[in-house]
Amino acid sequence: MNPLSSAPFLPVFAGWCATLSLSSRVPHPLAILAGVLLSTAFLLIGTRRIPPGFGLYLPLTLLLVALPAIFLLLRVQGVPPESKHYEGEATVVSERSWGFRRAVVLDTAEGRTLCLASPEKPLLEGTELRVKGMLVPLEQLFPNRGGSFNAPLFWRGKGVKQGFRPEGMANSGKPGSRLGSWRTFLRKRLLLCLPPLSRGHLLAAWTGERDPEVADLHRLWGTSHLLAVSGFHVGILAAVLLWCLHGFRFKLLWSSAILWSYVFLTGGAASACRAMTMIQLVLLGPIVAGRPSSPVNSVSVAGGLLLLANPWLFWDIGWRLSIISALVLCSSSRVLTGRNAVLTGFAIWLATAGEASRVFESVPVAGLFMNLLALPAFSILLPTASIAALPALAGIPGGGILALGMETVFESWTALANAVCVLLPWQIPYNPLIGSLSAGILGGAAGLGVGMGWKRAIVLAVLACFCRLLFS
Amino acid sequence: MDDRKKGILFLCAGILCFALVWGLVRGFSGRWPWGTPTGVAGPSWSIRESMKGSPDALPQTQTETGKDVLRETPPEKWVIYLTGEVARPGILEVAPGSRLYEAVEAAGGLTPKADKNGINLAAKLSDGVHVHIPGIGEVPVNEGNAPSAGKDTLSRKGDPSPAPSAPIDINHAAAEELEALPGIGPKLARQIVEDRTANGPFSSREDLQRVKGIGPAKLERIKEMIVVRP
Numbered sequence: 166m167n168p169l170s171s172a173p174f175l176p177v178f179a180g181w182c183a184t185l186s187l188s189s190r191v192p193h194p195l196a197i198l199a200g201v202l203l204s205t206a207f208l209l210i211g212t213r214r215i216p217p218g219f220g221l222y223l224p225l226t227l228l229l230v231a232l233p234a235i236f237l238l239l240r241v242q243g244v245p246p247e248s249k250h251y252e253g254e255a256t257v258v259s260e261r262s263w264g265f266r267r268a269v270v271l272d273t274a275e276g277r278t279l280c281l282a283s284p285e286k287p288l289l290e291g292t293e294l295r296v297k298g299m300l301v302p303l304e305q306l307f308p309n310r311g312g313s314f315n316a317p318l319f320w321r322g323k324g325v326k327q328g329f330r331p332e333g334m335a336n337s338g339k340p341g342s343r344l345g346s347w348r349t350f351l352r353k354r355l356l357l358c359l360p361p362l363s364r365g366h367l368l369a370a371w372t373g374e375r376d377p378e379v380a381d382l383h384r385l386w387g388t389s390h391l392l393a394v395s396g397f398h399v400g401i402l403a404a405v406l407l408w409c410l411h412g413f414r415f416k417l418l419w420s421s422a423i424l425w426s427y428v429f430l431t432g433g434a435a436s437a438c439r440a441m442t443m444i445q446l447v448l449l450g451p452i453v454a455g456r457p458s459s460p461v462n463s464v465s466v467a468g469g470l471l472l473l474a475n476p477w478l479f480w481d482i483g484w485r486l487s488i489i490s491a492l493v494l495c496s497s498s499r500v501l502t503g504r505n506a507v508l509t510g511f512a513i514w515l516a517t518a519g520e521a522s523r524v525f526e527s528v529p530v531a532g533l534f535m536n537l538l539a540l541p542a543f544s545i546l547l548p549t550a551s552i553a554a555l556p557a558l559a560g561i562p563g564g565g566i567l568a569l570g571m572e573t574v575f576e577s578w579t580a581l582a583n584a585v586c587v588l589l590p591w592q593i594p595y596n597p598l599i600g601s602l603s604a605g606i607l608g609g610a611a612g613l614g615v616g617m618g619w620k621r622a623i624v625l626a627v628l629a630c631f632c633r634l635l636f637s
Numbered sequence: 638m639d640d641r642k643k644g645i646l647f648l649c650a651g652i653l654c655f656a657l658v659w660g661l662v663r664g665f666s667g668r669w670p671w672g673t674p675t676g677v678a679g680p681s682w683s684i685r686e687s688m689k690g691s692p693d694a695l696p697q698t699q700t701e702t703g704k705d706v707l708r709e710t711p712p713e714k715w716v717i718y719l720t721g722e723v724a725r726p727g728i729l730e731v732a733p734g735s736r737l738y739e740a741v742e743a744a745g746g747l748t749p750k751a752d753k754n755g756i757n758l759a760a761k762l763s764d765g766v767h768v769h770i771p772g773i774g775e776v777p778v779n780e781g782n783a784p785s786a787g788k789d790t791l792s793r794k795g796d797p798s799p800a801p802s803a804p805i806d807i808n809h810a811a812a813e814e815l816e817a818l819p820g821i822g823p824k825l826a827r828q829i830v831e832d833r834t835a836n837g838p839f840s841s842r843e844d845l846q847r848v849k850g851i852g853p854a855k856l857e858r859i860k861e862m863i864v865v866r867p
Contacts, residue, residue: 187662190662191662191665195661195665198661199658199661202654202655202657202658202661203655203658205651205654206651206652206654206655206658207651208651209647209648209651210647210648210651210652211651212644213640213644213647214640214643214644215640215643215644215647304720305720305769526854594854595854596853621648624648624652628652628655631655632655632658632659635659635663
């Protein structure tokens with residue numbers, strides 16, 4: 166077994182990520198060269214026996230690293246749009262709180278723009294507007310305030326091209342976009358009809374939005390990822406759908422359509438798109454290629470496709486954590502079977518701790534144990550709470566009783582999780598060593614995932630550790 | 638050559654590739670042979686970090702006791718990020734001690750839309766600052782707002798205090814000025830002033846860690862907002 170036969174796209178994807186990562190440290194041609202070299206290293210270390218055609222496939226793979234890497238760098242470092250006046254129609258694509266204002270993403274004829282608006286303005290998702298104002302580079306919208314948070318980068322990861330300084334905004338009177346209107350309707354019903362913990366969890370699972378109080382609780386428990394629509398949610402829905410549609414004609418077509426609708430209904434977060442692309446590849450693998458697609462290869466293809474669509478996603482923490490978790494999960498499923506499967510949770514926590522603590526400053530130790538409990542618990546709680554909420558959302562008399570029952574279950578979970586946090590109150594702050602350890606776990610898992618064996622996987626893990634330590 | 642030997646050879650070649658990448662990054666980090674990239678901020682934190690981590694920034698000097706210490710010496714050129722209403726916004730190199738009008742001249746001058754009354758062209762610059770030249774009627778939209786993204790993905794959490802707009806000189810700033818830094822309260826600000834009075838000025842930003850209560854994490858948070866001047 167070697168990387169080219171088990172997961173041929175993984176070295177390519179790793180090369181693109183390395184190029185993007187190094188693009189801000191070294192001149193671009195060297196960043197591409199470094200990406201190609203790292204791919205080569207991965208392939209060479211992973212190859213114990215030379216397969217037939219290796220001499221042809223190796224340069225082809227490296228070409229597949231270099232050419233798209235040039236495309237990615239050109240897109241990331243392209244010249245930003247000039248400031249200019251804009252007057253025309255715009256659709257509110259999404260909106261969220263941003264300090265004392267609302268950050269509103271508008272779909273205009275000039276692409277997606279970001280506007281910082283007063284919270285008093287009724288700019289709900291799906292609203293059609295007639296706007297006029299100045300289109301400006303995102304940097305002009307966010308003065309440099311120091312610190313590590315880069316707002317333009319954050320918004321570019323969400324697909325925003327430029328900022329918008331409105332001089333006038335009015336409702337155009339046209340019917341809004343159907344998806345946006347649905348999301349707004351759903352959000353209103355959830356907020357009005359359900360008790361606090363149920364609505365916080367279902368708001369996240371159904372619309373991808375976070376209730377601040379529930380988000381604070383999950384941050385304390387180290388389970389914030391449960392509130393971001395990700396592979397966990399898409400996977401649960403996929404499992405339920407495939408079970409329900411068992412025996413139906415066009416089962417794959419129906420389940421794919423429903424799953425994509427769910428991803429878009431929840432706002433199309435990077436992690437959800439990654440998971441859905443991966444599931445789609447796994448579902449289509451037997452039909453298109455005649456054999457099931459390797460999960461590790463599917464993660465790489467999904468991550469790579471998303472990068473080609475929007476290279477700024479590379480700096481999106483949601484995308485990164487999603488890719489790391491999925492890669493470790495898929496890789497460890499090859500070696501951690503039976504009772505050892507419980508170690509997968511530990512491996513994922515360790516692999517993501519470096520990145521999570523770099524961004525959020527620290528990670529709670531309680532999260533290590535909470536995730537072992539939370540993942541199976543929420544895979545039952547979320548579907549059950551969703552079904553229990555339906556009567557209340559539909560306005561059926563007495564429907565609130567079921568929702569109240571689920572609220573009690575969520576309260577019990579809160580009490581249990583808080584107790585674990587009291588027992589394990591420590592936080593691990595970011596330091597280069599934890600970052601290096603995470604890189605090592607990821608490198609080792611990737612090695613095992615492509616079947617290079619324990620010894621070579623350990624070599625790869627050690628090299629990944631050193632690289633992270635030396636490059637940081 | 639049998640398969641086993643070839644496999645070992647591949648392993649060694651792979652390790653060599655890693656070593657080559659390491660050498661490339663160490664050798665060329667932050668060096669831009671075709672001029673620093675302008676026009677796009679891009680992932681600016683990484684650019685700043687690579688410049689900050691450049692070995693050129695911390696030359697070794699000999700002390701009287703003969704011990705080697707690291708001392709920050711003023712760079713030969715200051716790097717300024719100038720945006721807004723200038724002819725050529727982007728990253729510029731100016732002489733140390735420059736004033737804003739010199740940086741504006743280096744950027745090709747103000748555009749007709751620039752708000753000349755809204756800026757102080759005589760203002761002193763410092764290395765690594767970002768200066769935005771506003772246009773007429775331009776309102777700083779995010780002034781005073783700590784983004785609530787602190788509760789979301791990319792942001793760092795739990796720091797409601799707004800960051801100072803210009804870097805603070807830790808060798809000359811008063812305790813009240815130091816309090817503007819995130820994570821520095823009145824007590825810690827007083828300790829910084831007492832320490833530099835008792836032990837002499839700080840020789841580098843890292844030197845701030847000699848104050849009790851400032852560790853690597855806190856230093857990392859404020860590193861971009863402070864400067865050390867003799």
